[in-house]
Amino acid sequence: MTTPHLDDEFHDPTSDDPFWTETCWFTFTVPERRLSGQLYPFFRPNQGVTSGGAYFWDEHGDQPWNCRYGKNFWHLPLPDQPLSDVQLPNGIRYRCVEPLQKYEIGYRDPDGDFVDVDLVFDAVSRPNYLGESHLDQPGRYTGTIRLGDDVIEVDSFGFRDRSWSVRSQFGLGLAGSPASRGGYSYATASGDDGFHMISMDFTPGPVGEGDCIAIHGYLARAGEWGKVTGGVREVLERDPSTGAPLRVRIQGHDELGRDFVATGACHNRFGVHLNPNLFTWNCLTRWDLDGIECWGEDHDNWSAPAAREFFRKRLFD
Numbered sequence: 001m002t003t004p005h006l007d008d009e010f011h012d013p014t015s016d017d018p019f020w021t022e023t024c025w026f027t028f029t030v031p032e033r034r035l036s037g038q039l040y041p042f043f044r045p046n047q048g049v050t051s052g053g054a055y056f057w058d059e060h061g062d063q064p065w066n067c068r069y070g071k072n073f074w075h076l077p078l079p080d081q082p083l084s085d086v087q088l089p090n091g092i093r094y095r096c097v098e099p100l101q102k103y104e105i106g107y108r109d110p111d112g113d114f115v116d117v118d119l120v121f122d123a124v125s126r127p128n129y130l131g132e133s134h135l136d137q138p139g140r141y142t143g144t145i146r147l148g149d150d151v152i153e154v155d156s157f158g159f160r161d162r163s164w165s166v167r168s169q170f171g172l173g174l175a176g177s178p179a180s181r182g183g184y185s186y187a188t189a190s191g192d193d194g195f196h197m198i199s200m201d202f203t204p205g206p207v208g209e210g211d212c213i214a215i216h217g218y219l220a221r222a223g224e225w226g227k228v229t230g231g232v233r234e235v236l237e238r239d240p241s242t243g244a245p246l247r248v249r250i251q252g253h254d255e256l257g258r259d260f261v262a263t264g265a266c267h268n269r270f271g272v273h274l275n276p277n278l279f280t281w282n283c284l285t286r287w288d289l290d291g292i293e294c295w296g297e298d299h300d301n302w303s304a305p306a307a308r309e310f311f312r313k314r315l316f317d
Contacts, residue, residue: 004084005099011164021167028158052090119143124191130216133165157188180306183233187287187296192223199233208310226254244269279307
């Protein structure tokens with residue numbers, strides 16, 4: 001039996017803070033169907049509880065009540081199983097097949113027989129670490145998703161991330177930071193070409209008027225991989241009825257001295273509070289990465305107070 005990597009397992013909390021949190025997020029898309037899906041469990045070992053979200057959406061429906069499927073369970077018992085081979089009461093199951101490389105991903109609707117997910121995630125590059133408590137990794141998903149009577153074959157690129165640190169639900173900023181908003185953007189054309197950028201807006205003053213600057217990411221071009229060392233994310237156009245992004249642009253550079261520009265068109269959108277102080281628009285996005293067409297996502301992330309201020313002003317003033 002393969003021994004999982006330490007970062008495929010639960011980590012011991014580094015403090016007794018009740019908001020010490022561990023996550024294990026998998027996100028996948030079927031671009032030809034304009035379909036997106038994600039599984040997002042949220043573990044709080046110092047409180048002894050787990051949450052578990054499962055969401056599926058397409059271009060018809062952009063909120064939990066009108067998407068293809070949306071369910072988030074809070075205050076589930078903390079599992080007495082290793083993260084590398086775990087099954088949660090909400091229907092999520094994960095199994096590590098190869099350390100930091102291949103994972104079996106599943107979901108069964110616990111309240112009926114509407115959703116049935118059997119996927120394999122196979123990484124196309126090594127994990128990219130942000131500090132010592134967060135990683136991101138692109139990969140290819142294969143398998144099937146069943147939504148009701150609709151059985152959907154999956155063979156497309158997606159992403160995963162993991163984090164383990166204190167993540168408070170309080171404050172004016174995201175995850176206890178001074179940033180009111182941020183972005184999580186990625187695209188993969190192949191194992192050789194793609195990008196990822198996490199960006200945050202630390203600008204004081206009116207919410208939403210500062211730049212979202214790069215704090216983390218990578219660029220893969222022609223098989224050569226480098227960490228992002230700077231850049232900016234811009235929302236070029238928003239939906240006038242909801243404020244959701246319609247077009248976005250990423251400009252960045254990496255440790256190898258390479259510049260890149262990625263312009264994205266959003267083909268669906270899903271507005272949801274993934275936790276009480278994180279509102280996000282998650283969008284399936286077709287990117288032009290320096291002339292290479294590739295699919296991925298753009299996430300428009302906000303703290304709850306910043307979201308209320310920005311979207312109410314934009315939509316109702």
